[in-house]
Amino acid sequence: MNRAVGRELTPRVVMLAPPERRIPTVGSDTSLSHALARVLDVWQSMTARGEFTEQTYDKFDLLLGRFGRYAHLRGALLLDDVDRDLAEDFITARGRSRHGHVSDAAVATMLLRRSVLRTAYRTLRELGLTDADPTRDVELPRRAPGDVRPLTEDEVIDLRHQASFVTRPSRHGAAAALALAGGHSGEIGHIRVRDLDTPIHRVWMHGSTKTDPRWCPLDVWSLNVLTSRAAFVTARQLRPESAPNARLAVSDRHASDAALQARACVALRDLLTRIGLHQEPDVKPSSLTAWAGLNAFEETGRIEDAARRLGLRSLDRAATVIGHRWHVQPEQTEAVAEALGA
Helix, strand or coil: CCCCCCCCCCCCCCCCCCCCCCCCCCCCCCCCCHHHHHHHHHHHHHHHCCCCCCHHHHHHHHHHHHHHHHHHCCCCCCCHHHCCCHHHHHHCCCCCCCCCCCCCCCHHHHHHHHHHHHHHHHHHHHHHCCCCCCCCCCCCCCCCCCCCCCCCCHHHHHHHHHCCCCCCCCCHHHHHHHHHCCHHHHCCCEEEHHHCCCCEEEECCCCCCCCEEEEECCEEEEEEHHHHHHHHHHHHCHHHHHHCCEEECCHHHHHHHHHHHHHHHHHHHHHHHHHCCCHHHHHCCHHHHHHHHHHHHHHHCCHHHHHHHCCCCCCCHHHHHHCCCCCCCHHHHHHHHHHHHC
């Protein structure tokens, strides 16, 4: 469970400047250990802003340390020593389950390892320490066949990061916060200021013909984004009594349900384009919502919790949305357990 959820805090409106980008020094001999330490410093700052949850930071910190030790054993002492082959070998390396059995890495494990390295190298590029990405051409199998896949951990972090650097609380950030909480595109346009429960860190989803009404928990980043957005749209209301009815993620212009859904999808597609995912055929606005269901499942290992988060009445449908296979062999189950405990 995310340790940040449920903690008492006072959300603040914080306007951030984009991180400074520097040109990498050609031929520089940056040690790998120093580079990874710089990455962790940045990640700690991102955790303070809510772009990482504390749970994700702990997980990424652990795996980045494992990568550093793995690279050292392979003779990679400098940042420039890390190439695609080394990155791929780490991502696909066999490992032990929590029962001590050695097995091939599960898809979830490999995706998580790649997410850690991708996020680390994106951070290193922002720091100006490299212009490389050894994971760029590392292809992995999908969790399960389907038209849409959930976003990966690194993609969610990048999306939060990009949505944070704005001059005012935007509808894009609000739409992303609601989708990452478990809201579907058909629900997001109906969420109003009055639906935000700040003290308990949750938001009310009204449901639809295909989904049930429900409360969805908010992490620190989503809570801050939606609180800031609520203050912004409230201040723009001409009549104070209309403020609770102001929409959070789309304009207040009268529109049909279909038009409200389209506006939410446009905002989410804009963010996906901003982080370079617009050309991936299996990434759609619903990928953000699918990540929320997958995150709920990975916290408890119960498909019922994913269905509840997404408001879905069918466990089969919830499993399909998050890419979970119902029928796995015992050794595969242990591999999944390894991935969840990594």
